[in-house]
Amino acid sequence: MGTQNCKQLPLHYLLNSFNSFFKMEAAGGIALMVCTVAALVWANSPWAASYHSLWQTKLTVGIGDWILSKPALLWINDGLMAIFFFVVGLEIKREILVGGLSSPSQTIMPVAAAVGGMTIPAICFFAFNAGTDSVGGWGIPMATDIAFALGIMSLLGSRVPVGLKIFLTAVAIVDDIGAILVIAIFYTTSLDLPALGIGVFVLGLMALLNFRWGIRHSIPYLVLGVIVWFAFLKSGIHATIAGVLAAMTIPASTRMDCTGFVEKLRGAAETFELAITPGKSVLTNKAQQIVLHSIEHAYDDATTPLQNIEHALHPWVAFCIMPIFALANAGVALEADVFQELVTPVAVGIFVGLVIGKQIGVTGACWLVNKLGLASFPDKTTMMHLWGASCLSGVGFTMSIFIANLAFEDAARLVELSKIAILFASLVAGISGYVVLKYFAPDASEADS
Structure with missing residues (x-):
């Protein structure tokens, strides 16, 4: 990382x-x-x-x-x-890590x-x-x-x-x-302990995906987050709390540092320029398409799932x-x-x-x-x-x-x-x-x- x-x-x-x-x-x-x-x-x-x-x-x-x-x-x-509280949770985590x-x-x-x-x-x-x-x-x-x-x-x-x-x-x-x-x-009136246990277990699994296994794709977190929401809703704890807790498990680090990202972009730009063929567009230029995909992967590695999900939602x-x-x-x-x-x-x-x-x-x-x-x-x-x-x-x-x-x-x-x-x-x-x-x-x- x-x-x-x-x-x-x-x-x-x-x-x-x-x-x-x-x-x-x-x-x-x-x-x-x-x-x-x-x-x-x-x-x-x-x-x-x-x-x-x-x-x-x-x-x-x-x-x-x-x-x-x-x-x-x-x-x-x-x-x-x-979902609103999930985004609030992402904002809270970001502000605590790098913000105000x-x-x-x-x-x-x-x-x-x-x-x-x-x-x-x-x-x-x-x-x-x-x-x-x-x-x-x-x-x-x-x-x-x-x-x-x-x-x-x-x-x-x-x-x-x-x-x-x-x-x-x-x-x-x-x-x-x-x-x-x-x-x-103060506004949780009753608890269904089995449902709460399931919610806490899945939250723990989300934390392992991030901190132990380094999974950065957002789909597993969103799928498991829905299960956490459902379990908390059935448990008696308001479901919005599940949104905040789920947000805390979203990865906030990058795979690629800034220097690596800049070097990747420079190399990709040079390769892209060399692959330019007069009269041929990007739609038919396979070499340029490969370069663009590599830039897309570099972007994913240089940004965090936290900011990507927050910006999307x-x-x-x-x-x-x-x-x-x-x-x-x-x-x-x-x-x-x-x-x-x-x-x-x-x-x-x-x-x-x-x-x-x-x-x-x-x-x-x-x-x-x-x-x-x-x-x-x-x-x-x-x-x-x-x-x-x-x-x-x-x-x-x-x-x-x-x-x-x-x-x-x-x-x-x-x-x-x-x-x-x-x-x-x-x-x-x-x-x-x-x-x-x-x-x-x-x-x-x-x-x-």
């Missing part, structure tokens, strides 16, 4: 890579907004019955005694969302901000719901929807410093880790899975008395947690870490920028709705109230963050000029 010995990439290449990620997340956030509005309009239209009946349509798959028969809504929340969470100096502030942004909202919710049936929803306001948050931030263009965008992304990654732990530890998650989740889950009836219901403990707890708790937790943690000299603010970022980012971190939407479905699985009305509160809180948080960054924070583009 090769080692990486390339010279450090110029800063603009790294920024271009992040900007591509940022643009995709931002575009995904816009797709989420469109599907959210579509779901709300549909659920409050004369065709509302068709909206609800569509997601209750039963779909059945299985072999022998292992049969799953669930409504379409649960296939989305338990199945498609497992790979060194203590880069990690301290976003980790502190994420912990503060999870702890204070949970306390806010608990304060309003202690002693009630809804107290179990304390995990709902802890979440941040990175696609929505970056989507709103993208509307500000170059006004927002790149360092702030990277900071918010890192906070959201740590926030996802927290949400995954909360789901695994990320557009599907951003533009298909997440919008479908929004379309299926955001359709709540906004009745005449909806504002009266927003003063119930569960709704107030969610609203205060996301809108106020996030601001206090994230901004306060950043201020404290900086004051203690443990970490400095991101490049060209002021306290006002961080306040704007803390507002945007209150856009909980996708993850908050997901946790609400788990927290109140047997209380449909609490789920509906939670969704309404999440929608209103996310709207207020998004507008607040936009206003702060647009009108109060220094313009990063002017600082560069």
Whole structure:
């Protein structure tokens, strides 16, 4: 297995890579907004019955005694969302190995901000719901929807410093880790030990494929990953956890180092040029076809399965899975008395947690870490920028709705109230963050000029 010995990439290449990620997340956030509005309009239209009946349509798959028969809504929340969490797991692994969470100096502030942004909202919710049936929803306001948050931030263009965008992304990654732990530890109600044992065994097999046998082809991991998902689903542990754990077994190393890759490309280019025959295209030039196949194999050896799978799945998650989740889950009836219901403990707890708790937790943690000299603010970022980012971190939407479905699985009305509160809180948080960054924070583009 090769080692990486390339010279450090110029800063603009790294920024271009992040900007591509940022643009995709931002575009995904816009797709989420469109599907959210579509779901709300549909659920409050004369065709509302068709909206609800569509997601209750039963779909059945299985072999022998292992049969799953669930409504379409649960296939989305338990199945498609497992793919989302699989990609989240890949992003977490990448960030820990080589990204914004790979060194203590880069990690301290976003980790502190994420912990503060999870702890204070949970306390806010608990304060309003202690002693009630809804107290179990304390995990709902802890979440941040990175696609929505970056989507709103993208509307500000170059006004927002790149360092702030990277900071918010890192906070959201740590926030996802927290949400995954909360789901695994606190929202697992019962366990089927034989099914769990099968899932753990197959996970161990995936780890052996990577760390012991060096298997790099993605197909074995994806096939075994489906088995892990099925086993975890039957075990009682939410299937999305299987996605994260499976992601941790995906190879993140290369077979060929950078020097070997460059030498391979140079040799291939020379051979390709020598094989050029006037009047003959690549379609009929066997020598050139062999060279192109060798370059393809070299690419496979010089890249990692982790990045290849992540790049392949990320557009599907951003533009298909997440919008479908929004379309299926955001359709709540906004009745005449909806504002009266927003003063119930569960709704107030969610609203205060996301809108106020996030601001206090994230901004306060950043201020404290900086004051203690443990970490400095991101490049060209002021306290006002961080306040704007803390507002945007209150856009909980996708993850908050997901946790609400788990927290109140047997209380449909609490789920509906939670969704309404999440929608209103996310709207207020998004507008607040936009206003702060647009009108109060220094313009990063002017600082560069």
